[in-house]
């Protein structure tokens with residue numbers, strides 16, 4: 208826990224947005240938070256904490272299964288592979304260097320046979336229900352973001368039609384994460400999640416109370432600890448949104464460090480991320496939004512799929528060399 212540590216939250220520096228009010232209210236505060244800081248914490252977001260905890264319990268049981276049982280569910284290592292599947296410790300290095308000993312399950316497809324339903328009865332329906340909740344919240348946020356940018360209300364919604372319904376057309380992913388306890392001899396040599404920016408439109412992140420999430424604010428080189436607000440969801444934008452808004456809503460740099468307190472690093476940490484992506488063929492052109500464009504007038508326009516793939520190849524390239 209981070210109760211004794213100096214965090215952005217303990218300094219009252221975190222924008223906290225109550226989604227229980229009107230969409231106009233959400234839009235106003237999202238614009239302020241995302242343009243100035245690059246992140247916010249959302250409360251009254253409608254996603255049950257219990258449901259999130261149950262997903263972590265399922266994932267704990269998956270992680271404990273023998274390797275040969277987990278193997279068929281593994282994400283492929285090929286450069287252009289689909290994102291769906293289990294990512295075992297060491298498979299990814301976001302900063303390209305530091306070992307990252309985390310377990311992740313990227314869920315992009317919801318069919319029984321592509322999820323460990325046999326080993327974990329009830330998992331598929333649980334994840335389906337959680338996915339529905341995240342998609343509902345995701346759609347609310349997409350409308351609020353349109354409002355926040357003076358765009359027509361369905362500007363983003365129309366371009367996010369296939370979120371977690373057909374991964375041939377949309378890269379939206381629900382990612383379960385488990386960071387195991389860190390041994391004393393590894394401490395100092397590993398990171399839980401290396402520094403990176405996400406690729407998507409925006410990310411929603413639920414975390415347990417173990418802490419370790421750090422962000423770099425716009426224009427700053429300093430890593431700052433966020434802190435834990437029970438039940439809140441963290442929101443940040445990814446590179447796709449940054450390109451769309453000509454960097455008005457920039458892609459937040461973030462990482463998860465190993466806690467310095469011995470007791471805390473000897474415990475595991477859970478989180479779950481919902482990466483909301485546009486449909487693959489969507490052209491990400493800031494001229495479509497009423498934003499005074501700076502460099503983008505001369506910038507080449509790519510579709511959503513190509514933007515994410517180019518970034519993913521950079522981040523995961525070391526796996527394929």
Ligand SMILES: O=C(O)CCC(=O)C(=O)O
Pocket residue numbers: 382384400405412414420461463477478479480
């Ligand atoms: O586990 C976390 O809190 C953050 C994970 C993350 O940033 C990611 O998977 O992109």
Ligand SMILES: [Fe+2]
Pocket residue numbers: 403404405461
């Ligand atoms: Fe991330």
